[in-house]
Amino acid sequence: MKIRAAVLSAFDEPLQVQELELAEPGPREALIRLAWSGVCHSDQNAMSGKAPTPMPAVLGHEGAGVVEAVGPGSRLQVGQHVALSWAPACGSCEECNRGLRHMCGAAWPAMGAGGLMDSTSRLSRDGETVFHYSFLSTFADACVVPDDSCVVIADDAPLDVASIVGCAVTTGIGAVWNTGEVRPGDRVSVLGCGGVGLSAVMGARAAGAECVIAVDVSEQKLADAIDCGATHAVQWQGDPESTADAVRAIVGSGVDCAVEATGRPEVATAAFLSTRARGAAVLIGIPHADAVVSLPALSIPRMERRVLGSIYGSSYPPQVFPQILELHRQGRLPLEKLISHRLPLADVNEAFALMGQGSARRVLLDLRG
Template identity: 45%
Template structure:
């Protein structure tokens, strides 16, 4: 039996309860959780905006220590510190062999089924399956994940902190450095300064962007963006961000704009704020039925580009350890992303704070 935060229905509090956890199967790993970040996507799942079969153990960002491994596992062993990747990969499909494991066929299928790769769950309640969010299910004292979702990190990595590398940092930094491939001196605007947006700010700083314009509706988040290297802060509640971005860029607009909220209206503003020949990168996850409305005239006549970015277009086994190195060298700052630490029983309260904008990231800690 392990304690977990289980979603039974849409728009109802998670139930903190004991569930059964089976042993890891072939190619699977049992992880004792140390820290799990509460991400806006968990809230979107709970609101029914991102579909998942229920009941399900939520949570997709986290870090822990390998407790036991199933047959055939070779890349990690008991005692290893791991960050959990919510895009494990099969290594054999079209996307995996063409270097885009973040789009893995098998992972996409399993994610919608709420299972592991073999189509079944390791969590059970009264003999019935309890699903896994994104093959991670980090809101539990212990979880079973695929071997390729357990990314071994250096032994001196503080797990409660580097937990945020597994979603916020890889998604935000990668969107800038890899999906967009922002070049030195480029101008960048980032719409939305939660955990992913603040990581995108840091990615733009790492890439040597000349202007990093942070846009949000909360001054507290803009202040954090400023601390992390944003050169200009725009409160979209007080001023029109598109007009302000044009003003800041001599009337042209930015080379790259990132939408990190999941709101189609804001995506359209991000598109409008890019210069002729500019690129708009969509990182925020909108509802499946949502539509994006932009000017096709501008798209062609101004030769703009719109790119989607999933998990920063990165390759977790290579890039997560690199991001941890950057964090431990102080070149990516994790602490400003972490507002508070909570226990698993406080997870519903932490969601409320997230929605009210009081917290960037709360980290569930498991006392070990």
């Protein structure tokens, strides 16, 4: 079938909205009619070459829509509403068998190859292969994805909110719930208040954190964090030590869980320094490949401080997506506050420009044609 999609053909060039050919879903794959896609910094990193992906490629990895067709052996049914996960799993590799399906040893190489789980593509342009991005390629009106990327959600769950649950929201909330294991009464800090950080703020409040301290360089982002439920705001003080001091001035000896959502090594140091005894710095921002984080070693044994990595919120999407959407329905996670702009697919480059200005929260593409 023919689809309209935003194609990346070279680094640092605008995306081009073009007509492409989308093949039928193969075994254990599904064709999804997309409704909404979020625009994420990871897409930007693919465009700039910071995190290269095979090109030409259809970007986008936060989407939600409706199942339109299924391939042989699919467990899905036509008409089901789904939120998409960029972490499908083979179910049989070493990591899958350890319960770490979001780090599936078969999926990550296939993702790097720009294909679906068998590393081949369903996308083409005039007979030439076009690559998938993160298994999903949601900057399009439809996509073919692995069955395992589809999380069935309630028919009345809002598809705009569901689209961002597929990446930013789960990354931020999962870091607090699963990786940091925040409990009622805990103290939490969140360093970096973009879409992922704001999600962490909401996740911490929903988990019953007693205080949630937002840290950012931008006054606008700090105001956003307060609006999303942060109890305190601390502006970045220019260095990790002073910033951690400013956090501890609010909560005494420090926080139980400090979520780092910028990928900057000095912010990771600040997160670590803001923890109390047995506290944990949870690092979710993606640093440059050669970045090194410096930590005062003595306080690791002396204070039992911990550093925890977190990818995709250490989450199992089929469990956590519906859980998040249910709390949203109950009014306990005001996720619609994350959405600041809605643009048609044709304006995808405008969406990245808005994201670059820093004043936007999440920018969504309306794919409903």
